[in-house]
Each structure stands twice: as structure tokens, then as C-alpha cells.
Amino acid sequence: MVRMVNVCKAYENGTKALKGISAEINDGEFVFLVGPSGSGKSTIIKLLTGEIAPTLGSIVVNGYDLEMIKPAQMPFLRRTLGVVFQDFRLIDKKNVYDNVAFAMHAVGASSRDIKRRVPYVLELVGLDTKTRRKPNELSGGEQQRVAIARALVNNPQLIIADEPTGNLDPARSLEIMTLMERINKLGTTVLVVTHEKELVNRFSKRVIAIDNGKVISDGMDGYYNYET
Ligand SMILES: Nc1ncnc2c1ncn2[C@@H]1O[C@H](COP(=O)(O)OP(=O)(O)O)[C@@H](O)[C@H]1O
Ligand SMILES: [Mg+2]
Numbered sequence: 001m002v003r004m005v006n007v008c009k010a011y012e013n014g015t016k017a018l019k020g021i022s023a024e025i026n027d028g029e030f031v032f033l034v035g036p037s038g039s040g041k042s043t044i045i046k047l048l049t050g051e052i053a054p055t056l057g058s059i060v061v062n063g064y065d066l067e068m069i070k071p072a073q074m075p076f077l078r079r080t081l082g083v084v085f086q087d088f089r090l091i092d093k094k095n096v097y098d099n100v101a102f103a104m105h106a107v108g109a110s111s112r113d114i115k116r117r118v119p120y121v122l123e124l125v126g127l128d129t130k131t132r133r134k135p136n137e138l139s140g141g142e143q144q145r146v147a148i149a150r151a152l153v154n155n156p157q158l159i160i161a162d163e164p165t166g167n168l169d170p171a172r173s174l175e176i177m178t179l180m181e182r183i184n185k186l187g188t189t190v191l192v193v194t195h196e197k198e199l200v201n202r203f204s205k206r207v208i209a210i211d212n213g214k215v216i217s218d219g220m221d222g223y224y225n226y227e228t
Helices: 040-050 069-079 096-106 111-126 140-152 168-185 197-201
Strands: 002-010 016-025 029-036 055-060 081-085 157-164 188-194 206-211 214-219
Touching: 016 214, 029 069, 029 168, 029 197, 029 214, 040 055, 040 157, 040 188, 069 157, 081 140, 096 111, 096 140, 111 140, 140 157, 140 168, 157 168, 157 214, 168 188, 168 197
Parallel strands: 029 188, 029 206, 081 157, 157 188
Antiparallel strands: 002 016, 002 055, 206 214
């Protein structure tokens, strides 16, 4: 669950990246956040993960009010989130299995739970035959699926993906979005940031469009009226 009310963000250099964003995402929803480069999409993602703080406005994520949250509670908020980045951010020296298992070790999961859970998520993302490969032995689309498996492995309430298909060809991009849709159907709330209009319009999902730090539309009408 996400609730943003009148969220503004000015960076130290004076750039007003967000100028009063309000939006609510309920548990179980699949939402695309779209907008041209520089419109404020990544700023929203960084606010939701607590990486940066708003200049004004209130943000609640999975029950945590980011204004009130104590530093000691931040790890608990982060555990409710799975974050996927455009550039994958995998560990080069670890194989697929260990990249995903590492995320469970990091939160103190038992070996027994890790042995049960990692194969399940790797099968879910279609990588069960490539568990021993290193990232550099995988295609871009496969690497992104490892990143998605890692984001999912601790069973977050909300998956946030910032331009997860940015470096992939259209066929691979469609596969990644279809995977995100499947994850959503299994019960995880999904927020996907993209500027890929064609891709968004292949799915009938809620689309929040922003431009110049403001929400310009929010609905099920796709991305048709919007220029990148
Ligand atoms: N750390 C930063 N310091 C100053 N300005 C920034 C910083 N990060 C982003 N911006 C600016 O804020 C605006 C929104 O950026 P961003 O949220 O990254 O947009 P998007 O992800 O939609 O491309 C842009 O004008 C960008 O240059
Ligand atoms: Mg961005």
C-alpha cells in the first residue's frame, strides 16, 4: 500500500523535481508510472524506498509513515519492498542461485528456508535450468529475471521496478512485463516505472502519468494521450 499526499521534492541545487504529487496504490494493484525523462519518476521511487526524504507532503508505504519512521525501523520497511533496477545490480562473482540466496542471508533467513524458497522463485522467473551460471553468462533479459527473483525472494508486499526493461529489446521487455503481471496475480502489489508507451499499452493496467513533477493523468486509459 502506498499513499502520497501533496509530495514535493526540491534537490539541494534547487531543482524542483516534484511539485505536489498525490496518489494512492492499494494492495494487490498493478500500476504503471509513466512520464518523459526528467519528469520525476525515479525521484518518486527513491522517496518510496526511503532513500531520500520529501521537502513537503506525506508518504505512507506498507503502513510505515515515512515522516515518523525511526532509523531503526527502516530495515523493516525495506523488507516489505522488493526493488528492481534498470541495470540489474547483480553480484558478478556469484552464480544465479547465490545472487538470490544472498538476499535471504542478508535478512537472517535460515538455511532451510533458503533451500526451499530460492528454487521456487528461480522456477517462477524461468531460470531453474541456469542456477549455476554467473551473470556474465546470461543474456540481459535473463539477468533482469535474476534481479526480479532477488527482489521477490523475501516475499515483499510491494515490488517496485524502475525502468526494468530499459536495456532490453522489445521481445525481452514484453517477457519481463508479463512476468511482473504473473507476480502481481500471485498477490504482490506491483509498481513499474517506464517510458515505453507501446509496452504499457499492451497491458490493460492503471497508468499514472507524470510530467514536470505533477500527475497529469491517472486511470485505465493507457498511455495513448501522452507524448514521450
Ligand atoms: N540528486 C539530484 N540532484 C539534483 N537534481 C536531481 C537529482 N536527481 C534528479 N534530479 C533532477 O530532478 C528531475 C527529476 O529527475 P528524475 O526523478 O530522475 O526523473 P526521471 O526518472 O523521470 O527521468 C530532473 O530534472 C533531474 O535532473
Ligand atoms: Mg529515472
